[in-house]
Amino acid sequence: MSKKLATGTMTETTFVKPLSLAESKKKNYINIVKTHFNKKFGSDPSFYVRAPGRVNLIGEHIDYCGYAVFPMAIEQDILVAISLNGSNKINLTNVKESLYPDFTTSLDVLKIDSLNPKWYHYYLCGFLGMVEHASYDYLSSSSGLDIAVLGTVPPSAGLSSSSALVCAAALATMHAYSLSVSKLELASLSSKCERYIGTEGGGMDHAISVLAEPGSAKLIEFNPLQTTNVLLPEGAIFVIANSCVEINKAATSHYNIRVVECRLATQILAKACGLNVTEVSKLKDVQEFANIPVDQMEKKVKEVLHENPYSRTEVCQILELSDSEFETTLLSANTKFLQEFKLYQRALHVYQEASRVWRFKEICEKKSETSLLMLGQLMTESHASCRDLYECSHPDLDELVQLCLKAGALGSRLTGAGWGGCTVSLVPFEKVDNFLVDLKKNYYSKHFRLQELLDTAIFPTKPGGGAVIYED
Ligand code: ADP
Ligand code: NG1
Ligand code: MG
DSSP states (O other), X not given: OOOOOOOSOOOOOOOEEEGGGSOHHHHHHHHHHHHHHHHHHSSOOSEEEEEEEEEEEEOTTOGGGTOXXXXXXXXXXXXXXXXXXXXXXXXXXXXXXXXXXXXXXXXXXXXXXXXXXXXXXHHHHHHHHHHHHTOGGGOOTTOOEEEEEEEOSOTTSSSOHHHHHHHHHHHHHHHHXXXXXXXXXXXXXXXXXXXXXXXXXXXXXXXXXXXXXXXXXXXXXXXXXXXXXXOOOTTEEEEEEEOOOOOOTXXXXXXXXXHHHHHHHHHHHHHHTTOOGGGOOSHHHHHHHTTOOGGGHHHHHHHHOOSSOEEHHHHHHHHTOOHHHHHHHHOOGGGTTOOEEOHHHHHHHHHHHHHHHHHHHHHHHHOOTTHHHHHHHHHHHHHHHHHHTSOOOOHHHHHHHHHHHHTTOSEEEEOSSOSSSEEEEEEEGGGHHHHXXXXXXXXXXXXXXXXXXXXXXXXXXXXXOOOEEEEO
């Protein structure tokens, strides 16, 4: 694990803050989770942890290919109230009990069922990641924990509720057992341990949830993990709108299929470039080892890959693998059944999206009269690429993006993994009120089932802070 410090203006290195410093809205939520904890366990929690969700402004499905992404933390978060209980049991309860029922397990039989993921498995990812990191030795038969959870990140909506839960669980475990882990280590290990749930995800969500600082978005680079604060241009605001199509990434195979397609495109491109395929695991590695600028990778993709889907047999032939070698080395549990792979389209999206991220950052830094227009255009191009090349959109999301643009957004795109979830739109300040009215009328009123969700489905957002431990 890299020990390199985050670059930029990382000012705070400690997670702990006095509870009295929590802002008043947060204190209200803390009181709700405290009351729930008290009702379930008959005492007050020892401390609280918050970890925020995030909105990715640009750079979709490229973190697991090694490329930099551009998210910011949002106000909505996962709150955890926790105490050691002196037994060998972990008792988990959730304020939204009807959605997320109580769960109890002994410390010696912890298990994450990736075939049937439940809410508490995400918590256990964070717990296990932390205890494995510190080695199990110090866990005793009295290391049990009582835990209450309250989440305000809309779930399964591309705003990273899952990773907020995993990060909060890892941080709560760290503090409960008096372990010392740096912010950068926590970000890396939370991203590794969310993979226990079965998704072969990248590191964006955990990095921003842990490392975010109020007031700026972050460019996040990987290998080694490092972050740079970027101030967003003035005059416009990012507005999130939820299509209200829910998609659970661990319970479906869409996400891992894309990871596999990128992996296969990597191998075939590496072979065609004469690289040692065993040294190359991500699309970014091909670009770097072949020493080709990222904006010229489009030409290479068009030279090497064909547009028609690749059959499993063809991929095995090109990579000189038997079918069973192919399955064991390149596929995952929920992608073993795959017979066809769209490699041209996925690789093209990744390289073009990676270039868009750097252009986005440069525009933010240069600040000109046309900055907002150029940022908006990049966002809309990113959505088109997610829809057409990466095929991770959804008809309702496409409709919502069009409505956002019609309502005055300078740019709009899906955010997060896609296949449902939210859009993020860049809206000039003076147009925000009309934008909200138009969207409510044209999207939310039309879809009757969404009426009751209106209050939480559409909201302006600004860059928030990262994970915190609150103590009395
Ligand atoms: P997202 O885009 O929100 O990260 P995922 O499909 O990755 O979507 O994760 C959603 C899952 O995270 C939910 O099905 C649930 O298991 C868990 N989750 C999200 N919010 C909460 C919450 N408030 N309490 C408990 N579990 C939650
Ligand atoms: P969401 O939609 O929050 O589950 C996922 C991945 C990210 C990234 C985006 C797409 C996890 C935990 N998160 O986010 O790493 O790949 O999709 O850009 O796997
Ligand atoms: Mg998630």
